Amino acid sequence: MDISIIIFLLGGLFLGWSLGANDAANVFGTAVGTRMVRFKTAAIVCSIFIILGAIISGAGTTETLGKLGSINALPGAFAACVAAGISVYLMTKAGLPVSTTQAIVGAIVGWNLYTGSATNIKVLITILGTWVLCPVISGLIAMGFFTLTKNFILKRKLHILRLDAYTRTALLLAGAFGAYSLGANNIANVMGVFVPISPFTDISISSFFVFSSKEQLFLLGGLAIAVGVFTYSKKVMFTVGNDLLKMSPVAAFIVVISHSIVLFLFASQGISNFLQSINLPSIPLVPVSSSQAVVGAVIGIGLLKGGKEVQWSVAGRITIGWFTLPIIAALISMILLFILSNIFNLTVSF
Amino acid sequence: MFGLKSSSLFSDTKKLEREIDGFVDILSEVGLVFKSIVPTYLNHSANGKFDEMVEKVKEMESKADKITKEVEHTLYEETLIPDARSDVLRLLEHMDELIGMYQGNCYHFSIQKPHFPKEFHEDLIELTETVVNCVEALCLTVRSFFRDIKSVRDNGHKVTFYEKESDIKFSSLARRIFDSELPLDQKMHLRYFVEKIDRICDQAEDIADEVQIYAIKRSV
Numbered sequence: 001m002d003i004s005i006i007i008f009l010l011g012g013l014f015l016g017w018s019l020g021a022n023d024a025a026n027v028f029g030t031a032v033g034t035r036m037v038r039f040k041t042a043a044i045v046c047s048i049f050i051i052l053g054a055i056i057s058g059a060g061t062t063e064t065l066g067k068l069g070s071i072n073a074l075p076g077a078f079a080a081c082v083a084a085g086i087s088v089y090l091m092t093k094a095g096l097p098v099s100t101t102q103a104i105v106g107a108i109v110g111w112n113l114y115t116g117s118a119t120n121i122k123v124l125i126t127i128l129g130t131w132v133l134c135p136v137i138s139g140l141i142a143m144g145f146f147t148l149t150k151n152f153i154l155k156r157k158l159h160i161l162r163l164d165a166y167t168r169t170a171l172l173l174a175g176a177f178g179a180y181s182l183g184a185n186n187i188a189n190v191m192g193v194f195v196p197i198s199p200f201t202d203i204s205i206s207s208f209f210v211f212s213s214k215e216q217l218f219l220l221g222g223l224a225i226a227v228g229v230f231t232y233s234k235k236v237m238f239t240v241g242n243d244l245l246k247m248s249p250v251a252a253f254i255v256v257i258s259h260s261i262v263l264f265l266f267a268s269q270g271i272s273n274f275l276q277s278i279n280l281p282s283i284p285l286v287p288v289s290s291s292q293a294v295v296g297a298v299i300g301i302g303l304l305k306g307g308k309e310v311q312w313s314v315a316g317r318i319t320i321g322w323f324t325l326p327i328i329a330a331l332i333s334m335i336l337l338f339i340l341s342n343i344f345n346l347t348v349s350f
Numbered sequence: 351m352f353g354l355k356s357s358s359l360f361s362d363t364k365k366l367e368r369e370i371d372g373f374v375d376i377l378s379e380v381g382l383v384f385k386s387i388v389p390t391y392l393n394h395s396a397n398g399k400f401d402e403m404v405e406k407v408k409e410m411e412s413k414a415d416k417i418t419k420e421v422e423h424t425l426y427e428e429t430l431i432p433d434a435r436s437d438v439l440r441l442l443e444h445m446d447e448l449i450g451m452y453q454g455n456c457y458h459f460s461i462q463k464p465h466f467p468k469e470f471h472e473d474l475i476e477l478t479e480t481v482v483n484c485v486e487a488l489c490l491t492v493r494s495f496f497r498d499i500k501s502v503r504d505n506g507h508k509v510t511f512y513e514k515e516s517d518i519k520f521s522s523l524a525r526r527i528f529d530s531e532l533p534l535d536q537k538m539h540l541r542y543f544v545e546k547i548d549r550i551c552d553q554a555e556d557i558a559d560e561v562q563i564y565a566i567k568r569s570v
Contacts, residue, residue, distance in 0.1 A: 035432035157498045160438070160568070161370075164431045165363045248569075249433055 005199040008074040011081035012217075013224040016190040018088040019100040020228020023186060024050065025236035026259060026294040027178035030252030031171040032237040036164075039237065043229050045172060046179040050229070051222030053183025053267075054191075058218050060269045060285035062188035062195055067123045068108050070196055075340045076115070076348040077193040080107040083333035084189070087325055092236060096321035099289030102131070104189040106326030110333030115349035126284050131322070134262055134288040135296025142258040142297035143304050149250060167249045174253055178260035183222060185267035188287045191221040246309065251301050258297035263290060292322065366424055370442075370496060373417045376410050377445050378489045380452045381482040383407055388478040388547075391459050392471050404456045411453045418442050437564040441492065444557045448485065451550050455543075464543050465536065470523065474544065477519040481550050484512030488554040495561045495568070502565040509558035513551045520548035 028042035071077045084103035091098040105127055112119040153163060200213035247255070265271060266288045276282040295318055302310035340346045387403045394400065421442060425435050458464075466474055487508035494501035527540050 035429065038429075154500055159367050160431060160434060160496050161363045161367050165359050168359065 002199075005074060008078040009194065009199070009220070011078035011085070012190050012194055012221060015081040015085040015088070015100060015104070016221045016224025017228035017231070018085045018092070018103075019186055019190055020047075020050075020225035020230075021232035022088055022092045022228075022236055023099050023182060023290045024179070024225060024229045025233040026290040027182055027256065028175045029237040029294070030247055030255045031175055031249075032234070034247060034249045034252045036168050036171050036249045036252065037175065039234050041172070042175060042237070043233070045176050046229050047222075047226030049176045049179035050183035050225050051219065053180035053185075054187035054218040054222040054225075055183075055215050057180075057184035057267055057269070058187035058191075059214070060272070061185055061267055061287040062192040062214075064123060064127070064284065064286050065104070065108070065188045065192040066196065067120050068105065068112075068127065070117075071108065071111055071193045072196060072350045073347050074194075074197055074199075075344075075346040076111055076337065077197060079336035079340055079348060080104065080111050080193050080333050081190070083107040083110060083336050084329050086332055087329040090328070091321055091325055092232075094321070096318055098321050098325045099291045100186060100189040101287045101289045102322060102325045103329040104192070104287075106329030107333040108193070109326070110330035111337060111349070113330065114334045114337045117349065127286050130266060130284060130286045130288050131292060134266070135292040135299070137265070138258050138262045138293040138296035139300030139303070141261055142254050142300035145254045145258060146251065146301050146304055149254060153250065164249070167253055170253045171249070171256060174256040174260055178256050178263065181260045181263035181267060182290055183225070185263045185287055186290065187218050187221050187225075190224065191217045192287075247298070247301070254301060255294060255297040258300070259290060259293040262293040262296075263288060289322070291318070362424065362428060363430070366421060366430070367496075369417050369421055370438075371493075373414055373421070373442060373445070374489050374492055376414045376417070377449055378486060380407055380410050380414075380449050381485045381489075383410075384452045384455070385478055385482045387456060387459070389471075389475050392466055392474065401460070404460050407453050407456050411449050414446055414449050418446050434564065434568055437567065441495070441557070441561065441564065444553070444560065445488075445492065448488075448550065448553050448557065451546075451553060455546055455550070458543065458546065462539070462543075464539050466540060466543075467530070467532070469530075470527065470540070473519065473523040473526065474547075477516065477523060477544065477547055480512055480516045480519055481547055481554075484509055484516060484551045484554045487512055488558050491558050491561050495565055499565050499568060502562055506558040506562045509555055513555040516548055516551040520544055 024046050028037060028046055031037040032039050032042050071080055081104070084100055084107040087103045087106070088098055088100055105124075109119055109124070111117070158166070194217055195214055198213040198217050200216040202213055203211040203216070205211060265283055266286050268283075269285065272282045272285060295315065299310055299315060337348045341348045383403055383406055387400065387407070390400050390403060422439055425431065425439065431438060487505055491502055491505035491509055494505050523544050524541055527537050527544070530537070532540075
C-alpha cells in the first residue's frame, strides 16, 4: 500500500481517536462518573462493542453521509477528517461534550464549499432535523423509562444493596448496547468519507466469509475509537457523569439506555424497513450526536424532577457548542484543503 | 468485573444484606433485653439474673461492633453503593453508639447500684419501655431506609412521637424525685440514671432525622 494512503488514513484514525475520547464517554460517562462501573471495565466493554457495532451495522449511516457530499479524493477525505478531529478536540478541551457527527458534517460541507461541489440540501436538512429530534426523543424516552423504573423500584421494595447490584449489571449491559449503537451509528463519521476511495481489497477467508474492504475500514476505525477510549475518555466521562446534573446510579442507567436506544433507532436498517413495511414514516439512517442524546436524556430526567437541579448554564454552553462546532469544522476543513491543494499541490477533488 | 475480587457481586450483596439486617436485629434485641433488665434490677437488686443479662448485652455489643467493621470493610473494598456508602456507614456507627448507650446504662446500674424507692419503680419501667419503643421505631425506620424508602417518613414520625413521650415521662419522674424527701445526693444520683435512659431516645431521634435526609438523597 502506498505510504501516502496510510498518511491520509491517519486523518480518519485521528477522528476515530477523537470519537473514542469524546463520544464514547457519553456511553459510560454516567456509569463511571457515579463510580458504579470502573473505568477499565467500561473501556474494555466499550471498545469491544463499538468495533462490533461498526463492523456489523455501520453501513446504513455511511450511505447517508455519502449522499451529503461524496469526497472523491483521499487528500480531501484526509482534510475533512482532520478538520473534524481538530474541532472536536478543541471543544473537548473547552469541556463541552460535542460529537464527531456535527464535526464531520461541518467538514464535509466545508469540502463541498471549497471544491464547488453541490451540497445535497435535502440530506443536510434531514441530518439537521435529526439533531433537533435526537435530544427531544432521547429526553422523552428517558422520562418514560425514569417513571417506569422509579415505580418498579418503589413497588418491589428492593434492598439498597440489591438495587445497587442490579443497577451495576444494567449499566454494563446498557453500556454495551450503547457502545454497539455508537459504533453502528457513528463509524460513518470516522470512515464514511474513505468508503468510496477505500485502499483495501476484499479478503475471502473461506467460501462463506468475505471480509469486505468496507468492513476492514470499519475495523480500523473501530480500533482507533478504542484507542481514544483508553487514552483520553476518562476525564470526559467524569464531566458527563457529574457536571450537568447530579445523578443517582439508577438515573445514570436511564441516561445510558435512552441514549443507546436513540442511536440504535437512527442506525437500524431493520427498524427502518419494518416501519416502512407497515406504512409508517421510516426513520432516516443518520449519524446522530451521542452527546445530544445524552444531554437530552439528562435534561429529560431533570425536568421530571422539577427542573431545579439542571445546571441550565452548563446546558446553554453545551447547546452553543453544538451550533459552533459544525461551523468551526467547516472553516478548518476549508483552510486545510487550501493548504493541501496550494502548498502541497495535492488533488483534493476530482 | 465491577471491582469485586473473588466472589460474585450478587452473593456478596446477599451476605451484606444479611449482615446489615442482623445488625438492626441486634439493636432491637438489646432494647428488648434492656426492657427486662430494669425491672429485674429493681425487683431483685443485682442478683445473678441481672448480671447474666448485662453479660448478654455485652456480647451483643461486641457482635454489633464486628458487623460494623465487616460491613465497612466490604463496602469500601468492593466499592458498593458509592452514592450512599458514607451515609450507610455513618448510620451504622450511630446505631452502634445507641447499643453502646444501652450497654453503658447496664454497666452503670451494675457498678453504681442506684437505690430507687418503690414509689418510682413504675415510672422508671414506663420510661424504659417508651425508650425501647422509640428505638424499635428507629429500627423500623432504618429497615425502611434499606428496603422501602416510602415508609421512612412514617416510621421516623413514630420515633419523634416516642421521643416526646419519653421527655414527658423523664420530666415527670425527675420532678417526683426532686419533690420527694430523699437526700439530695440520692436525688442527684437517681436523676443521673433517669437522664441517661432518656438520652437514648434523643440519640434515636437524631438518627431518625439523619435517616430521613439520607432517604431524600437516596430517592431515584
